[in-house]
Amino acid sequence: MAETVSGAEIQLENVTKRYPGTGEPAVKDFNMTIPAGKIVIFVGPSGCGKTTTMRMINRLIEPTSGTITIGGEDTLKLNADALRRKVGYAIQQAGLFPHFTVAQNIAVVPGLLDWEKKKIGDRVDEMMDLVGLDPSVYRDRFPRQLSGGQQQRVGVARALAADPPVLLMDEPFGAVDPITRGNLQDELLRLQLELRKTIVFVTHDFDEAVKLGDKIAVLGDQSTIQQFDTPEAILANPANDMVAGFVGAGASLKQLTLLRVRDVNYHDNALTVVAPDSSPAELRKQMSEQGKTYALVLDARRRPQRWVHVRDLSTASSLATVGRPVGDNVSTQSTLQDALEAILSEGGNAVVTGSRGEYVGTIDIETVTNTIQQLRDEHDAGSAAS
Amino acid sequence: MNLLDYVADRWDRLSLQAWLHVSEVVQSTLIAAVIGVLIGVAVYRSPIGSAVATALASTILTIPSFALLGLLIPVFGLGAVPTVIALVLYALLPITRNTIVGLAGVDPAISDAAKGIGMNRVSVLTRVELRLAWPAILAGMRVSTQMLMGIAVIAAYAKGPGLGSEVFSGLTRAGSANATNQALAGTLGVVILALLLEGVYFLIARFTISRGIRG
Numbered sequence: 263m264a265e266t267v268s269g270a271e272i273q274l275e276n277v278t279k280r281y282p283g284t285g286e287p288a289v290k291d292f293n294m295t296i297p298a299g300k301i302v303i304f305v306g307p308s309g310c311g312k313t314t315t316m317r318m319i320n321r322l323i324e325p326t327s328g329t330i331t332i333g334g335e336d337t338l339k340l341n342a343d344a345l346r347r348k349v350g351y352a353i354q355q356a357g358l359f360p361h362f363t364v365a366q367n368i369a370v371v372p373g374l375l376d377w378e379k380k381k382i383g384d385r386v387d388e389m390m391d392l393v394g395l396d397p398s399v400y401r402d403r404f405p406r407q408l409s410g411g412q413q414q415r416v417g418v419a420r421a422l423a424a425d426p427p428v429l430l431m432d433e434p435f436g437a438v439d440p441i442t443r444g445n446l447q448d449e450l451l452r453l454q455l456e457l458r459k460t461i462v463f464v465t466h467d468f469d470e471a472v473k474l475g476d477k478i479a480v481l482g483d484q485s486t487i488q489q490f491d492t493p494e495a496i497l498a499n500p501a502n503d504m505v506a507g508f509v510g511a512g513a514s515l516k517q518l519t520l521l522r523v524r525d526v527n528y529h530d531n532a533l534t535v536v537a538p539d540s541s542p543a544e545l546r547k548q549m550s551e552q553g554k555t556y557a558l559v560l561d562a563r564r565r566p567q568r569w570v571h572v573r574d575l576s577t578a579s580s581l582a583t584v585g586r587p588v589g590d591n592v593s594t595q596s597t598l599q600d601a602l603e604a605i606l607s608e609g610g611n612a613v614v615t616g617s618r619g620e621y622v623g624t625i626d627i628e629t630v631t632n633t634i635q636q637l638r639d640e641h642d643a644g645s646a647a648s
Numbered sequence: 649m650n651l652l653d654y655v656a657d658r659w660d661r662l663s664l665q666a667w668l669h670v671s672e673v674v675q676s677t678l679i680a681a682v683i684g685v686l687i688g689v690a691v692y693r694s695p696i697g698s699a700v701a702t703a704l705a706s707t708i709l710t711i712p713s714f715a716l717l718g719l720l721i722p723v724f725g726l727g728a729v730p731t732v733i734a735l736v737l738y739a740l741l742p743i744t745r746n747t748i749v750g751l752a753g754v755d756p757a758i759s760d761a762a763k764g765i766g767m768n769r770v771s772v773l774t775r776v777e778l779r780l781a782w783p784a785i786l787a788g789m790r791v792s793t794q795m796l797m798g799i800a801v802i803a804a805y806a807k808g809p810g811l812g813s814e815v816f817s818g819l820t821r822a823g824s825a826n827a828t829n830q831a832l833a834g835t836l837g838v839v840i841l842a843l844l845l846e847g848v849y850f851l852i853a854r855f856t857i858s859r860g861i862r863g
């Protein structure tokens with residue numbers, strides 16, 4: 263996987279936009295550095311100026327004053343059309359050209375950049391694979407023959423086709439159902455792991471911001487920055503009432519989506535036994551020696567199979583059938599929120615598995631609550647010091 | 649002589665007139681299409697401009713064709729010139745109006761996306777907006793053509809070419825030999841040609857409207 267950052271830093275300095283015939287500016291003296299290769303999310307109430315701010319970056323809206331640079335280059339000194347070919351742009355409901363096929367839509371920007379035909383064709387297939395659409399099935403379809411989620415994927419593919427260092431996305435997943443939106447978000451994160459673009463993403467869904475953002479900018483009226491920080495920091499420590507209102511109830515729960523099981527101290531002291539290598543009698547002896555009431559039965563490849571209580575063993579003939587099967591388990595990659603769900607449905611704790619599904623430990627509810635408490639304390643200490 | 653014999657007998661002249669008729673109608677439609685689309689492109693972004701252009705074109709349509717020709721003859725003389733000018737003027741309304749409606753109906757998000765990914769103004773117009781408005785423009789041209797087929801008959805009054813001269817002379821000679829046949833041959837010729845042109849429009853639509861936007 264490429265670890266190289268292909269994105270470019272974006273810098274906005276004293277950017278103001280005043281629409282003709284309006285009193286107050288829509289965006290007032292906006293300053294921000296958007297780091298290369300990161301996803302920065304603009305969230306804020308409707309009409310606060312998110313779209314206006316974003317569209318000034320590719321000059322779909324010309325700033326009234328201020329400067330914007332991409333990778334150090336002053337955008338106002340470039341030809342606007344040429345600038346836009348170097349900045350990917352994806353919007354709500356995709357904005358696909360209905361009279362073009364999927365392939366023709368994706369090929370537009372490479373075409374504008376005068377790529378060779380062959381290179382464009384290859385690129386189209388590559389992009390379709392990247393966003394999870396089989397070229398042999400979808401290449402010649404028209405947008406109206408696609409689902410909303412598929413259209414959105416084509417929109418992202420079109421935006422990325424010429425490999426722009428910067429990608430602007432204005433509520434790109436706003437018009438699809440929650441499940442599809444979740445999938446599209448996961449895919450964007452997967453793409454970003456590979457591509458490392460600089461992405462500016464506008465949404466008014468705070469959960470989406472937490473899930474996708476390396477940093478979140480909570481914007482107020484006239485695009486004033488209320489807080490610009492990592493999702494963790496904003497959740498743990500909203501800068502003011504407005505941000506707190508946006509974070510909403512359940513901030514602790516949202517934090518759980520940010521942490522992975524591998525980041526916390528889960529236990530690895532469960533008594534385990536590999537089923538084919540042992541017998542109920544042997545296990546019972548082991549359990550009484552170690553003073554444990556529960557044990558976990560694994561299969562030959564050390565994958566968790568069943569939970570056994572010590573009293574199940576007196577009547578059991580084989581470890582393959584004793585006790586109750588393991589239900590939900592979590593992997594070290596899972597979020598703490600997934601872990602919490604598994605813990606609750608398993609009744610107290612959940613088995614943690616490694617990359618090949620093998621047992622690596624267990625996690626219980628105390629671990630989760632302790633982690634939340636710890637985060638709180640850290641952020642309180644951090645903000646007290648600063 | 650019955651109608652069929654009459655047509656067979658005068659086939660050379662009739663087919664020439666039919667050809668001239670179609671040719672002047674098609675040429676007038678094409679000229680009107682170029683002018684109408686240019687006007688549409690010039691005004692569609694401004695509601696006032698659109699209203700004015702549509703109103704002007706509608707006004708032309710209310711002038712009776714006899715009167716219009718009568719006014720053009722003193723300026724341009726008799727023949728093809730005043731005929732074509734009149735036909736173009738009549739064809740303007742459906743084409744201009746449909747161009748404006750078609751262009752105004754393009755989803756702004758699509759034009760925005762086109763601009764946003766780096767198309768210049770001309771490309772946005774020619775590769776996206778006009779392509780999306782094309783079904784409407786073509787429908788306007790079709791209506792114009794059908795209308796002109798009838799109006800071109802009247803143009804015989806200005807000594808213009810076409811089947812109109814058959815109809816007119818048939819009617820003025822009413823009662824004499826073959827007068828009815830002549831008028832009838834001219835009229836039926838116009839109807840048949842109109843149907844043929846309908847077929848041509850169907851084929852043009854089939855081959856020029858993207859499957860992605862075909863209704």
Ligand SMILES: Nc1ncnc2c1ncn2[C@@H]1O[C@H](COP(=O)(O)OP(=O)(O)OP(=O)(O)O)[C@@H](O)[C@H]1O
Pocket residue numbers: 281282284288306307308309310311312313314315466
């Ligand atoms: N073309 C325009 N002319 C005049 N005012 C405008 C124009 N576009 C936007 N505005 C105003 O500028 C302000 C910011 O608009 P903007 O579209 O940037 O908001 P937003 O944060 O993207 O809102 P939403 O979440 O609803 O998309 C609003 O008050 C809006 O009414």
Ligand SMILES: [Mg+2]
Pocket residue numbers: 312313314432
């Ligand atoms: Mg917006």
